[in-house]
Amino acid sequence: MSRTRLAPSPTGALHLGNARTFLVNWALARQQGWKIVLRIEDLDGPRVKEGAAQQAIDDLQWLGLDWDEGPLYQLAVHTPYEQALEQLAQAGHIYPCRCTRKQIEAAALSAPHGSSHETRYPGTCRPAEPTPTSWLANQSEGTAWRLRVEPGDTQFEDAFAGTQVASVEQSVGDFLVATKVGLPAYQLAVVVDDSRQGIDEVVRGDDLLRSTHRQLLVQRLLEIDNTPRYTHLPLVVGEDGRRLAKRHGDTRLDYYREAGVSPERVVGLLAKWCGVGEQQEMIAAEFADCFRLQSLPRESAVFRATDDEYLRDC
Template identity: 60%
Template sequence: MPITRLAPSPTGALHLGNARTFLVNWAMARQQGWRVLLRIEDLDGPRIKADAAADAIDTLRWLGMDWDEGPSYQSRDPAPYHAALTRLAAQGAIYPCRCTRSEVLAASAPNEGDAELRYSGACRPAGPTPLEFVADPRVAWRVRTEDRTEVFDDGCVGRVSENPHRTVGDFLVATKAGVPSYQLAVAVDDARQGVDRIVRGVDLLSSTPRQSLLRGLLGLAPEPAHWHLPLVVGPDGRRLAKRHGDTRVGYYRGLGVPPERIVALVASWSGLPKQPRLSAAQFAQRFDIARLPPERVVFQEEHDAWLKAADAGS
């Protein structure tokens, strides 16, 4: 049976853009008979907010979603990630990096049109060198990328070709605290949990080639099928965030806006006619990924006003 995952990161409360991604993912799963697991991606230590995981779980349930397995928490079992790092180090596929963040910033330049930096390779050894992985507060670990293009077909974007070596260079797989990076943890977890259907925002499109590279180095299961959804952005074209006002699902919930009103707004952003209310189950029955508009959604004041309208709570 195909498996997908709802994978919130408890770095803050879920906003309307998150709700749209999770609802589309869940609807596709329930339509097509995929198994759904809930995974809390809580390895980003400094950014993790207290009670955010519990809040995310409660919000997903309140919106009408369910799952077949979980929740699991990445932070509770680091052993699979350390095993992967040990294997990569023994292959000579990763190497220790002593560069500070300021040194990386000074030696790197952002990609055109992107704020992401390409690592200069300052600590990269001349050739693959088998090592022992050790969590050391003095060093981070980077994967040794090769000048090779990763290609995959995406259900929303189409064919994607990207060369991580040229875009980001040797990217991090473990921090100086020994914490596995997002890219490594996701690659390992998706493989060991049998996830073969991935639905997420297009802001994570560049993560897929990096995770594919790691999957190949680790000899993991075949590449999952992907759908990278267009984002919900603010009027300035940037990802929905605090700078756009309070767009948290919990904010509207606190005002008495029912979940069916929020689902109805998400549905109108996802190719369905706007209607006053729609349950998650009804959304799953009517949603068609083939009719999902390819354009990003711009959250406007009119959307906020519609959610708060007098008939919203009636």
């Protein structure tokens, strides 16, 4: 039986864009009979907000979603990440880096290339040759660890977005796998967790398409065979075309809950964005009955002032 995960990060409250992705993930799982794991991705240290994890759980339940396992918290178990980092270090696939963000940005300005969204690491601390070492024995405060990325493309077939080809070496270069406070970075943690939790169906926003190429490299170097099938969904954006954020007003689920909006009304709006007929109130189970991935619009959904008016007109 396939397994998927709902994986909110408690760095802030869930908004309508998050809700749409989670709703589609949940609906696909219930249609296909996948097991659902609720995983709280709480490794992002300073950005984690107190109480945000429980709020995310409450919001998902209010929306009508459920799960078969969890919640599981990343911070609760460190050993799997430590073992993965040690494996990579002993094989010479990762190396310590003490560069600051300002140093990396300055180097990038002098030799700009890579994507417009991220700064390519210039290789300042990269050893000339792979250098086997011990991550466990060489941790120190202020030292991060990066994965050596070799030239060449990675490719995968996304269940919604189609064939994806990219060069990590050209776009971001050697990327972080452990932070300066000794915690695993997102790109490593998600690979380790998906593998050990048996996740073989990953449904998430298409802002993470580029990250998938990095995760495929980590999987390969850790000799992980159970690569998930990926389904990346278009995001929800504001009328300015930018991804949904505070600049578009308060779109938090909690905001609408406190305003007395029903979950059926929210699901109805999300269903409209997903190509499910005319806008009407419905529960999550009704959405799962009528949602079809092939009917999901290819373009981003747009949150308009009229959508906010619809939600609050109750």
